[in-house]
Every structure is written in C-alpha cells, then in structure tokens.
Amino acid sequence: MNNSQSFKESLALDAPDEQLPFILKSLWYDAKGDWKTAHDLVDQLPGSEAAWVHAYLHRKEGDNWNSDYWYAKAKKTRPNISLEAEWESLVTYFLAT
Template sequence: MNSLSEFKNSLTFASAPNNLSPQLLSLWYDGKGDWKKAHDQVDHLSDKDSAWVHAYLHRKEGDLWNADYWYARAKKIRPNISLENEWSDLVLQFL
C-alpha cells in the first residue's frame, strides 16, 4: 500500500490488509469506525509512533488531558486541525 487513496479504499474490505504496522492497523480500525479495536492496537506499545496514534485516538474520544499526555510521550503538540486531517496526516506518515 503506497498512497492515502489506496489506504482509504482498503476501508471497504471486510478485514485489514496484510502487513500493516501496528500504527496503520490502528488507523485502519479507526477509519472503519471501531475506536476500541483501534485503541487496542497501540494501547500496550510505548514507542513514539504508537504514542502519536494513541494521542490522536484520545483526542478523538474527547479526553484531551489523556491525549496531551500521549502527545507529550510522542514528542508532539496537539494539532489545531480537524480530526480528519490529523488521521490523514498520520496515515501518510506511516505508509
């Protein structure tokens, strides 16, 4: 998978494409509307990339305190962009 459009198209599949990183798998589940499965993919991971996705998920959930904690773990600042734009930015980052 090489582009955002390919990734978005994969959201029509019943199951996730093979060989997605944990971060992309999380974003795939989020794109499918399954926040819990998305969260489960990164909740137990401690690397910066997973923390960034984790932060986005808590921002989406509306738990900004928790989101800011994870943004800090990712060495990022909560962005002032739409959730849709952040999701796209994250997918592009990890493709």
C-alpha cells in the same frame, strides 16, 4: 499499499491487510468506526510513534487530558486541525515510513 488513496480504498474491505504494521491497522480500524480495536492495537506498543496515534485516538474520544499526555510522550503538541486532517497526516506519515 504505498499511498493514502489505496489505504482509503482498503476501507471497503472487511479487514485490513495482514501485512500492515499495527499502527496503520489501528488507523484503519479507527476509520471504520472501531475505536476500541484501534486503541487496543496501539495501547501497549512502545515508542513515540505509537504514542502519537494513541494521542490522536484519545483526542478523538474527547479526552484532552489523556491525549495531551500521549502527545507529550510522542514529543508533539495537540494540533489545531480537524480530526480528519490529523488522521490523513498520520496515514500519510506512516505509509511513508
């Protein structure tokens, strides 16, 4: 899977591709409406990239204080874009890395 269109098409499946990294699996579950599984997948992952997805998930949850904490750990600031646009940018970024 190398582009956001094929990633989005995979949302029709019952489970994500086993080859996907945990961060992309998290975003997959988020898009399927399973916030808890999405959060559980990144909750204990180290690094700023996992923190970025963690921040997005808490922003989506509506917990801005917690999301700002995770954005800071990711060396980012909370974006002033829709959640859908942020999800799209995250998927595009992580598919390219």
